[in-house]
Amino acid sequence: MPPNISPADTAWLLISTALVLMMTPALGFFYGGMVRAKNALNTLMMSFSALGFVGLAWAFFGYSIAFGHSNQWWGDGQYFFLRGVGLEANGTIPHVLYFAYQGTFAIITAALISGAIVERMRFGPYLAFITLWSLVVYAPIAHWVWGGGWIAKLGALDFAGGTVVHVNAAAAALVCAVVVGARKDYARQAILPQNVPFTLLGAGLLWLGWFGFNAGSALGANRSAALAFTNTMFAPIATLVVWTLLDLFRSGKATAVGAATGIVVGLVAVTPAAGFISPTSAIILGAFAAFPSYFTLLYRARTRLDDSLDVVAAHGVGGIVGALLTGVLAQKSWNGTADGVIAGNWSQLGIQAIAIVATIVYSGAATLLIVKVLSAVATLRTEVREEGLGLDFTQHGEEAYSRGEGAILLLDGRNE
Amino acid sequence: MKLVVAIIRPERLNNVLEALFRAKVAGLTISRVQGHGGEIERVETYRGTTVKMELTDKVRLEIGVSDHFVEPTVKAIMQGARTGDVGDGKIFVVPVEHVYRIRTGELDRAAVTPVGVPPD
Numbered sequence: 001m002p003p004n005i006s007p008a009d010t011a012w013l014l015i016s017t018a019l020v021l022m023m024t025p026a027l028g029f030f031y032g033g034m035v036r037a038k039n040a041l042n043t044l045m046m047s048f049s050a051l052g053f054v055g056l057a058w059a060f061f062g063y064s065i066a067f068g069h070s071n072q073w074w075g076d077g078q079y080f081f082l083r084g085v086g087l088e089a090n091g092t093i094p095h096v097l098y099f100a101y102q103g104t105f106a107i108i109t110a111a112l113i114s115g116a117i118v119e120r121m122r123f124g125p126y127l128a129f130i131t132l133w134s135l136v137v138y139a140p141i142a143h144w145v146w147g148g149g150w151i152a153k154l155g156a157l158d159f160a161g162g163t164v165v166h167v168n169a170a171a172a173a174l175v176c177a178v179v180v181g182a183r184k185d186y187a188r189q190a191i192l193p194q195n196v197p198f199t200l201l202g203a204g205l206l207w208l209g210w211f212g213f214n215a216g217s218a219l220g221a222n223r224s225a226a227l228a229f230t231n232t233m234f235a236p237i238a239t240l241v242v243w244t245l246l247d248l249f250r251s252g253k254a255t256a257v258g259a260a261t262g263i264v265v266g267l268v269a270v271t272p273a274a275g276f277i278s279p280t281s282a283i284i285l286g287a288f289a290a291f292p293s294y295f296t297l298l299y300r301a302r303t304r305l306d307d308s309l310d311v312v313a314a315h316g317v318g319g320i321v322g323a324l325l326t327g328v329l330a331q332k333s334w335n336g337t338a339d340g341v342i343a344g345n346w347s348q349l350g351i352q353a354i355a356i357v358a359t360i361v362y363s364g365a366a367t368l369l370i371v372k373v374l375s376a377v378a379t380l381r382t383e384v385r386e387e388g389l390g391l392d393f394t395q396h397g398e399e400a401y402s403r404g405e406g407a408i409l410l411l412d413g414r415n416e
Numbered sequence: 417m418k419l420v421v422a423i424i425r426p427e428r429l430n431n432v433l434e435a436l437f438r439a440k441v442a443g444l445t446i447s448r449v450q451g452h453g454g455e456i457e458r459v460e461t462y463r464g465t466t467v468k469m470e471l472t473d474k475v476r477l478e479i480g481v482s483d484h485f486v487e488p489t490v491k492a493i494m495q496g497a498r499t500g501d502v503g504d505g506k507i508f509v510v511p512v513e514h515v516y517r518i519r520t521g522e523l524d525r526a527a528v529t530p531v532g533v534p535p536d
Contacts, residue, residue: 038427189430385501388427397460405450406471410459 016216020104023209030202038390046114065139115309116173162272170316182306203260228274235286239266269322327352432496
C-alpha cells in the first residue's frame with residue numbers, strides 16, 4: 001500500500017461508488033412509476049442510458065474538465081482519456097477510485113433532468129443533450145465547487161452537491177421543459193402514474209444510495225462521514241413526517257406518491273448540509289424543507305409549465321432551501337471548518353446565495369445554448385402521433401407490458 | 417333504440433368521452449380489446465426475438481341510445497376518435513329489440529334516457 005492511502009477510507013469509497021451508481025437506475029424507477037404505461041421504458045431508459053453515455057463522456061473528457069488543474073473556471077486536458085489517472089494517492093484513496101466516484105455524480109445529475117421532458121422527447125437528441133450537458137455544464141460547475149475553482153475559494157459550503165447536482169439539474173430542467181414544450185395532453189387530460197409501487201421502490205433505493213452520495217463525500221471512513229450518514233438518515237425522516245402531515249391536513253389522505261416525493265426532497269435538502277450541521281439541525285432542516293417544495297408542486301401543476309415530474313420543485317426548490325439552510329445551520333463544533341448564522345456568521349448565508357445564483361445563471365444559459373443548437377440540427381420532439389402511441393414503441397420498438405397475443409415471430413432471412 | 421358500438425384508439429378515449437359528454441350522451445360502457453384492422457404493422461424486438469404485432473390495443477364503446485340520439489352520438493365519436501391515420505376504428509349502429517333499466521324495470525326509451533331528463 002503506497003503511503004497516504006488508507007485501507008478504511010478506500011473500502012468506504014469503494015462501497016459509496018457502487019451505492020451512488022445504483023441511484024441512477026433507482027431514479028429511473030422513481031420517474032418510471034410516475035409516467036403512463038406507454039412511456040415507462042422510455043423514461044427508465046433516459047436514466048439507464050445516462051450510465052453509458054455520460055459515464056463514457058466523463059472518462060474521456062468530463063473528469064479532466066472538472067478536476068484538471070489550470071484555472072478557477074475549468075480544468076485543463078491533463079486527464080483527457082484517463083491520462084495520468086492511476087493508483088497514486090488522491091487524498092487518502094487511490095486516484096482511480098476518486099475518478100470513478102465522481103463519475104457516478106455526473107451520471108445521476110444528467111439523468112435528473114429527464115424528469116422535465118419525459119413522454120415527448122426523441123431519444124437520439126436526448127442522448128446528445130445529456131452527453132454535451134455533462135461536459136459543458138456539469139463538469140465546469142463541479143470544477144468551481146470541488147475542483148479548486150472560484151466558488152470553493154469563496155468559501156461556499158456544499159458537502160455533497162446541493163448546488164452542483166440539484167440546483168444545477170433543476171435549472172437545466174426548467175430550460176428544457178420550456179424549450180421542448182408541454183406534452184400534448186398536459187392540462188387537457190389527467191396523466192396518471194402507471195405504477196406507484198415503482199416510484200416508492202425508486203425512492204427507497206435512492207435513499208439507500210444517498211448514503212454513498214453524502215457520507216461518501218467525506219472521502220473517508222471518518223467522523224465527517226458518520227455525521228453526514230446520520231444526517232442523511234434523519235433529515236428525510238423529518239421531511240417524510242411533515243410531508244405526510246401536510247397531505248393529511250390538506251386532503252385528509254396521506255398519499256404514497258407524496259411520501260416518495262417527501263423522501264427525495266429531504267435527501268436533496270440535506271445534501272449540501274450533510275457533513276456541516278448537527279443531527280438536530282438536520283431534523284429541523286428536513287422538516288422545514290418540506291414546505292416550499294410541497295407548495296411549489298401544488299402551484300406548478302396549475303401552471304402551463306410542464307416540468308412533468310417536478311424536477312424544479314423537488315431538486316431546485318429543495319436544493320436552494322438546503323444550500324441556504326447550510327449557511328444558517330453550519331457549526332464549526334461539528335464540522336471543524338465553518339460556522340453559519342446560528343453560530344454568528346451571517347456572511348456565510350450571502351456566500352451560499354452567490355453560489356446558488358451563479359449555478360442557476362450558468363446552468364440556465366449554457367443549457368439554453370445546448371438545446372438551441374440541438375434543435376437547429378435535429379427535431380427534439382416526437383410527432384404528435386408518436387406521442388399518442390407512446391414513446392416505448394415509437395422510440396425503442398418495445399413495450400413495458402407486452403402480452404404477446406397476436407405476436408408473430410419473424411425469423412432471420414425468412415421475413416416476408 | 418339503437419346500440420352504438422365503436423372501436424377506437426385507446427389514446428383517443430379521453431377525447432371521445434369529452435365529445436360524448438358535450439353531446440349530452442351520459443350512459444356508456446367501455447372495454448379494452450385487441451383487434452386487427454389493417455394498420456401499418458408494428459415490429460418489436462426483444463433481444464434476438466423480432467416479432468410482428470398483429471393485434472393492436474383498442475377500446476370498445478357500447479352506448480344504448482334512442483333513435484334521435486344516434487346521429488349526435490356517432491358525430492361525437494367521429495370527432496373525438498379521428499386522427500386521419502389507418503387504425504382510427506369503426507362505428508357500428510345495431511338495432512336493439514328491448515332495453516331494460518335493472519333498477520326500476522323501465523323499458524326501452526325510458527330505460528336509455530338519463531335519470532333527471534324527461535323523456536320527450
